[in-house]
Amino acid sequence: MSDLKPIIVPESHNYVAAFLTLGCNLTCSYCINHFGLPASVKKHISGEEWVKGLNRIVSREDLPLTLQGGEPSIHKDFIYILNNIKPELKIDILTNLQFDVEEFIAKVDPERIKRDAPYASIRVSYHPEVMELEPLIEKVQRMLDANFSIGIWSVLHPTQEDVVREAQEICTAKGIDFRFKEFLGEYEGKLYGSFRYEGACDKTFKKHVLCKTTELIMGPDASVYRCHSDLYEGRAPVGNILDPEFQIEEIYRPCDDYGHCNPCDIKVKTNRLQEYGHTSVEIEFPEDESEAV
Ligand code: SF4
Ligand code: SF4
Numbered sequence: 001m002s003d004l005k006p007i008i009v010p011e012s013h014n015y016v017a018a019f020l021t022l023g024c025n026l027t028c029s030y031c032i033n034h035f036g037l038p039a040s041v042k043k044h045i046s047g048e049e050w051v052k053g054l055n056r057i058v059s060r061e062d063l064p065l066t067l068q069g070g071e072p073s074i075h076k077d078f079i080y081i082l083n084n085i086k087p088e089l090k091i092d093i094l095t096n097l098q099f100d101v102e103e104f105i106a107k108v109d110p111e112r113i114k115r116d117a118p119y120a121s122i123r124v125s126y127h128p129e130v131m132e133l134e135p136l137i138e139k140v141q142r143m144l145d146a147n148f149s150i151g152i153w154s155v156l157h158p159t160q161e162d163v164v165r166e167a168q169e170i171c172t173a174k175g176i177d178f179r180f181k182e183f184l185g186e187y188e189g190k191l192y193g194s195f196r197y198e199g200a201c202d203k204t205f206k207k208h209v210l211c212k213t214t215e216l217i218m219g220p221d222a223s224v225y226r227c228h229s230d231l232y233e234g235r236a237p238v239g240n241i242l243d244p245e246f247q248i249e250e251i252y253r254p255c256d257d258y259g260h261c262n263p264c265d266i267k268v269k270t271n272r273l274q275e276y277g278h279t280s281v282e283i284e285f286p287e288d289e290s291e292a293v
Contacts, residue, residue: 003244004052004053004056004242004244005056005244005247006056006057006058007056007057007058007241007246007247007248008058008247008248009057009058009059009060009063009216009248010248010250011060012214012250013063013214013215013216013248014063014214014215014271014278014280015063015066015214015215015216015217015280016057016059016063016064016065016066016215016216017065017066017067017068017215017216017217017218018050018054018065018066018067018068018072018218018222019068019069019070019072019217019218019219019220019231020044020050020067020068020069020070020072020075020078020081020220021044021069021070021071021072021074021075021220022069022070022219022220022231022232023069023070023071023074024069024070024071024074024096025071025074025096025098026071026096026098026127026130026131027130028127028129028130029129030155030157030183030185030187032184032185032228032262032263032264033070033232034232035185035186035201035232035262035263043220043221044075044220044221045220045221045222045242046077047075047076047077047078047080047081047084048077048080049222049242050077050081050222051080051081051084051085052242053218053222053240053241053242054081054085054089054241055084055085055086055089056241057089057216057241058088059089059090061090061115062116062117063090064089064090064091064092064115064117064121065085065089065090065091065092066091066092066093066094067081067082067091067092067093067094068093068094068095069094071095071096071098072093072094072095073095073098073099078099079103079104079107079108082108082112082113083107083108083112087112090115090121091112091113091121092113092121092122092123093113093121093122093123094123094125095122095123095124095125096124096125096127096131097124097136097139097140101139101142101143102142104143105142105143105146105148110146110147110148110149111147113148113149114148114149115149118274119151119177119179120149120150120151120177121148121149121150122143122148122149122150122151123150123151123152123153124136124140124150124151124152124153125152125153125154125155125181126152126153126154126164126167126178127154127155128154128160128163128164128167129159129160133167133170136152137170137171137174137176140152140171140176141174141176144175144176151176151177151178151179152167152171152176152177152178152179153178153179153180153181154167154168154178154179154180154181155180155181155182155183156180156181156182156183157183157187158183158187158188158192159187164180168180182194182267184263184264184267185263191263193263193266193267194267194268195263195266195267195268196266196267196268196279197258197261197266197283199259200258200259200261200266200283201260201261201262201263201266202259203259203260204259205259206256206257206258206259206260207256207258207259207285208254208255208256208258208286208287209254209255209258209283209284209285209286210252210253210254210255210283210284210285210286211226211227211252211253211254211255211258211281211282211283211284212250212251212252212253212281212282212283213226213227213265213280213281213282214278214280214281214282215227215280216248217231218241219231219237221240222240222241222242223237223239223240224237224238224239224240224241224246224248225237225238226238226253226255226281227261227262227265227280227281228262228264228265228280229257229260229261229262229265230257232262233257233260235257238253252282252284258283261281264280265279265280265281266279266280266281267279
């Protein structure tokens with residue numbers, strides 16, 4: 001038995017994510033991981049350590065642990081992690097499905113990654129600039145035949161809208177759930193996305209604010225971050241789930257990096273109950289201290 005105390009996810013929280021790695025086996029030009037400064041090299045921890053930390057988490061039936069990245073399947077112990085997370089913790093996976101699906105089917109119970117939700121538990125990202133659609137469809141169909149809860153999502157990037165809409169038609173005709181994701185980020189000098197706080201992602205100024213998150217975001221060494229921007233840009237974490245004392249605090253934390261936020265944290269989106277209007281962070285502006293950079 002672990003001597004680490006449980007980490008109770010507060011009712012206010014809408015997302016619990018373990019970024020097993022920020023590395024990926026693909027190179028999409030619009031990858032949100034590279035919105036800000038290049039991610040600093042991150043320490044990775046073993047599957048055993050991940051399981052030790054993640055099994056402290058006490059979440060709700062409708063709030064799964066999402067394994068993501070980068071590409072989570074390139075973690076050397078990906079399947080070990082899946083198979084050793086305690087059954088009380090539901091699991092979702094965000095993946096580009098470049099892994100060996102036959103090995104996955106042989107080693108993972110489809111019931112383990114399944115829950116009562118309005119969308120698939122394994123959410124595959126389709127990136128037309130670096131992926132062929134047909135082989136992807138074959139892999140998804142193989143996983144569906146093996147009884148996995150799996151669907152495809154694709155970003156409506158301005159350069160690939162037509163091809164993504166066509167892919168949806170092809171997949172829908174084959175009985176595959178295919179959904180669109182809003183493009184968040186910059187293209188030809190324009191910032192795409194619906195954001196709650198003006199200028200937060202402009203990267204043209206920095207301002208002191210107070211910020212509170214509704215997400216438990218864990219980086220590749222199990223450190224916990226205030227937001228995606230902190231994770232991707234290598235700012236100091238607020239804790240680590242392997243620290244025996246770690247508990248989630250529902251507090252506003254001071255931040256001097258407002259203006260360099262990541263679109264994932266600021267965009268207006270649908271929460272886990274499929275309700276629109278949610279934002280990952282709540283920001284308060286104590287005083288006007290803009291500083292041009
Ligand atoms: S598959 Fe996802 S994580 Fe990998 S480069 Fe593309 S957008 Fe980034
Ligand atoms: S203000 Fe922006 S950069 Fe600062 S913690 Fe909040 S989301 Fe992250």
